[in-house]
Amino acid sequence: MVTDVDRAIERAGSLLGRLSPQAQRMAFRARQRRRAFFLQKLGRAALAAGAIIVGGGAFGLFIGPLGGTGVMLAGGALILATAGLLIWPHYPEANEETLVQTDLKLLPAQTEVWLAQQRRALPAPAANLLDGIGVRLETLSPQLQTLDPREPVAVEVRKILSEHLPELVNGYKRVPEPLRREVQSSGMTPDQQLVDGLKLIDEEIATMTRNIAAGDLDKLATQEKFLQLKYRDTDGVTG
Known part of the structure; x- marks a missing residue:
């Protein structure tokens, strides 16, 4: 059974086949740049998450237990930082x-x-x-x-x-x-x-x-x- 996804893939493949080799190279490089940009954001988000986890552990080890409120705050900061760095900045559009x-x-x-x-x-x-x-x-x-x-x-x-x-x-x-x-x-x-x-x-x-x-x-x-x-x-x- 042919699904809508199959049809979309077929149309995309047909379009790519009609592009010149130069256009295909441009499209490939554009995909590479977008992928690299996303991986950079992912890396920054991972570093931020790691810093929050390590900071929370160090606080509990050297200063005192975080307690329920502290764990909630650290968890909220972890979610906000990770989500924020994955969403922003947006990929720079060209105009x-x-x-x-x-x-x-x-x-x-x-x-x-x-x-x-x-x-x-x-x-x-x-x-x-x-x-x-x-x-x-x-x-x-x-x-x-x-x-x-x-x-x-x-x-x-x-x-x-x-x-x-x-x-x-x-x-x-x-x-x-x-x-x-x-x-x-x-x-x-x-x-x-x-x-x-x-x-x-x-x-x-x-x-x-x-x-x-x-x-x-x-x-x-x-x-x-x-x-x-x-x-x-x-x-x-x-x-």
């Missing part, structure tokens, strides 16, 4: 406001979450481009972990991810559905304008990734020359 406020190191991951939320509202060519941008963000993310947010390239990364990309997608979504495939005064349809804009953003992210990598390679080459000069000179003196 236009939160992207602007997100730390640069976390911005690519949050942008990926936001991109995944936009796929259904966009035509297939644009959705495929979003998937490709998500893959580029996967490469860009490690580069931003040590990048000074005040550097020009960091400022550009924040601007394109938290301003230009959302403005482009939201501008398209505001166009009424019947008009999205009609040629406008620009000689293009809104669908075409969206795709062209996403291509430009994709190329710009690729350029920024290369520029950051070039800067890292320059630093590595400089460090290598410094080490060569230092230790070769030292070897020469020692010899």
Whole structure:
């Protein structure tokens, strides 16, 4: 007998099968981040519960018995602390406001979450481009972990991810559905304008990734020359 749960699983599997490999990777990473976030909350709740239990035991051992009232208070504190830490904080949702406020190191991951939320509202060519941008963000993310947010390239990364990309997608979504495939005064349809804009953003992210990598390679080459000069000179003196 086929149940509603079986049908839901079948629909979910069918949908996943229709996603591009890039979209599947984005969905997988999103699930990983949510799982890690929950495990962090679970760990904090366990630590809080352990601290309350150990504190209650230490009080009873060194100061005096807790008594019925003390046990009730400790039990209540244990329940409240555990429940509170499991409920709060909520998993950070990605929207236009939160992207602007997100730390640069976390911005690519949050942008990926936001991109995944936009796929259904966009035509297939644009959705495929979003998937490709998500893959580029996967490469860009490690580069931003040590990048000074005040550097020009960091400022550009924040601007394109938290301003230009959302403005482009939201501008398209505001166009009424019947008009999205009609040629406008620009000689293009809104669908075409969206795709062209996403291509430009994709190329710009690729350029920024290369520029950051070039800067890292320059630093590595400089460090290598410094080490060569230092230790070769030292070897020469020692010899």
